[in-house]
Amino acid sequence: MQEFRERVSNLKEFSSELIQSDILNPHYQQKFDIVFSVGLIEYFDVENTRKAFLNHLQFVKTPGVLIVIFSTPTFLYRMTRFLAEFLDM
Incomplete structure (x- = not known):
């Protein structure tokens, strides 16, 4: 996780902040x-999947973008994984 934080912080085009927290019990107030x-929500039961998704939404500014990727072998997942591996992330 620390290595990923360092890689993200070195990107010059935009500012970023990497947060690791419990999505079912978030204690973070800032909006982004x-x-x-990536690869998180599919591990919850139905009730907690809904809660996790809604909790993701509370961190998105209006207007803003929420990107949730499920780790299934879809085209988007394979491309994201390829890029992450290519960038050695």
């Missing part, structure tokens, strides 16, 4: 232009 989540 983009919230990006």
Whole structure:
């Protein structure tokens, strides 16, 4: 996680903040232009999946973007994984 934080912080085009927290019991109040989540929500039962998704939304500014990627072998997942591996992330 620390290595990923360092890589993200070195990007010059935009500012970013990487947050690791419990999405079912978030204790973070700030809102962001983009919230990006990969390979998390599919591990919850139906009730907690809904709660996790709604909790993601509370961190998105209006207007803003929420990107949630499920780790299933879809085209988007394979491309995201390829890029992450290519960038050695």
